[in-house]
Amino acid sequence: MKFKTFAAIDIGSNAVRMLINNIENEGGKTVFKKVAFLRVPIRLGEDTFGKGKIGGSKLYRLNEAMIGFSHIIKAYKVSEFKAYATSAMRDAANGAEVVEMIRENSGIDITIITGKEEAEIIFQAGGLHNVMDESRNYLYVDVGGGSTEIVVYSKQQKVESNSFQIGTVRMLEDAVKKEEIDFFKDWLKKAYSQYGPLIVIGSGGNINKIYKMLNEENQAPLSYQDLNELYEKLKDMSIKERIQNFQLNAYRADVIVPALKIFLTVGETCHINEFYVPKVGLADGMIYQMYSQSLKDE
Template identity: 45%
Template sequence: MISIKKYAAIDIGSNAMRLLITNVVEQEGKETQFNKNELIRVPIRLGQDAFTVGEITEENIDRMIDAMKAFKLLMKVYKVEKYMACATSAMREAYNGKEIAEIIKKKADIKIDIIDGKKEALIIATSDLSQFLNTDETYLYVDVGGGSTEFSLFSDSKMVASKSFKNGTVRLLNEMVNDIVWQEIEKWIRIITEPYEKITLIGSGGNINKIFKLSGKMQDKPLSYMYLNNQYQYLNSLTYEQRIAELALNTDRADVIIPALSIYLKAMKWSGANKIYVPKIGLADGIVKAMYYGKI
């Protein structure tokens, strides 16, 4: 006997907003499956507002309301029975973030939880990583967003340490990340990985997913440090317009993909990792699983 439930997660990030609709498949005697039904991404760069002027502009508030109304209707059409909406660094740093959440609750009937970096890292870690984690290996999980990057170290399939840093792609584009932040990240990574002989990276986020897609590799195969570095150099050699025209990158992806790669490359260098796996998981996946297992 199979039971199928529909859950949804809304990820309100610094570079884009996403609605993930998932089929939760329950079957007696078997492990619950989480199958992606639909993923809708809306490129509203809230971080550009929040990190530069400290507030979300009226124009983007209106766009958010429209997007949330659309998400609400889509969840109704898909017959979603349970959902959760989480906002990350842009909304939590904008002084009008809480006010916007109240407006959206009133106009779109969607409740938004503005979560801190620690909770964001913990939710991301809830994503089903078990199929990627070998018990005899150690992994550094790196999730690069527009406003922050979450790092989690896993050893023996258990999370050993987790930390969020205000170093994201939109911040880097606006030259808002100083050397001290980079030094803090390097120090943290080196200290937590030092006891382990070999580290493998797991990367998540739209930018590394795009790089992986361009590689043409199978999902269970990793990318090498050399490949990632070559891609970084190649993308840097192209203009913004060339990245859009020749690589078919979205306009809101063509600029942030380079700073994103710089974060992954530095994480690999400082941890001593020479390869990175790219499973299709992230905050939205973590939200669905955390809801299902009653962790949030």
Template identity: 50%
Template sequence: MLSIKKYAAIDIGSNAVRLLISNIIEQKGKPTRFKKNSLVRVPIRLGADVFLKQKISKENERRMLDTMTAFRLLMKSHKVVAYKACATSAMREAENGSKVAKLISEQAQIDIDIIDGEEEAAIIAATDLHSYIDESKTYLYVDVGGGSTEFSVIHLGVKVESKSFKIGTVRLLNDIVNKETWQELESWIKEHTREYDKLDLIGSGGNINKIFKISGKAMGKPLTYFYLSSYYDKLQTYSYEERITELDLNQDRADVIIPATRIYLSAMKWSGAKDIYVPKIGLSDGIIKSMYFKTVSSSSLE
């Protein structure tokens, strides 16, 4: 007997808003399969408002409302049975974040949960990393966002440490990450990785996914520190406009890709990792899995 249901996850980040629709495939005697059906990404960049002015602007409030209305219609068209919308650091820190969430609930009929960094890290950890990692190894999992980056140490298949830092691509672009925050991150990584002889990175986020795609590497193969470092140097020799016209990057990717690469390289340097694996999973995938296993609440479209 085969059963296919559709679940949706909405990830409201500091750089972009995403809607992931997944097929949940259940077959008697076989493990449940989670198959991505559709992914829509809208680069609203809430963090550019919030990290500088502490508020979501009227223009971005309207764009959010339009986007959530469109997402609801898409979910209805796909016959989604359950969804969950999670907002991270930008809406968390916005003085009017709760007000905007209430407006969206009333007018677009999408309920938004504003989650903290620790809950975000826990949901991301719910992604089925076991199918991507070697459980005899140690990894530092790094999920780079616009407002924050989540770090987890995974040893022998078990998460042993986890922490969220207010270092993200949009914050770095606006030069609002101080030296002390970098030093705190460096100390945390060194302290929690020094006992392991060998450690690899797992990189998550749109920027590392893009770099991996550009590299032409086969899925499951890592990028080396040397490759990432060389690409970082190359990016900086091009202007923002040239990154769009000559490197074929989207305009909302062409600026944040540099600070994102800096975060991954710093994490590799401080942990001693030589390789970074890119399984192309993130918060949206974690939301879908968490909904299915009922470790988080979900909403229906009725």
């Protein structure tokens, strides 16, 4: 069977991820098959949002991870790959220096993308244009470690979008400005007044995990009440209690609470009661992007 192999590296504020997919043609249908996924919880955002730049052990681990990824890419005979960095690298004072160091040591060129570019790439990955009801309006919400990206869709067309410096790691580092929260809420109110009622399409590692915790046997959307009840259970627990009681990984146990808080803020401000979770991320979008471009180049 003929197939192409693509790899995508997502350098986020909370973790660095690499996804490798084979894209095959089965009976005239294009099939994306995941062959490998690696996640390294480096949490670059702790350095960027706490100290202003990336250094020390986090820089060392990032460098080692990227060198490792370069070997894995060769081992899997990847046809094409891309590496994108988001909020932590965007905001780091030494972001450009880090990109150059990684290029010299691993041969991997990193592109630092904007928040709006990030949201658009992720959204395309889900093929959600095909499942959106043209008569309803949607709020696409991607919550990351350093930022939250929001896109408003009306009649299956993008009508508004924005990126906010509000993310889970940034919140844990107490690095979110009050003015940014006020701007976030005001923007949401305006979006609701123009396009409400709205349905949320949620994206990001935390909402994917929340969906699995609350809704593993069911494909139905989450409700505001579902999210609020989980938030109330988790918010006063210690990290250890969250790990023990909910079988959360250590890297997820702290960030899941600020993620819930962000989604609840969206829900409360925009009177949302339906949260759809397609479970796709930036790496999925990058592979879709590379595949689409390869078809144009043929």
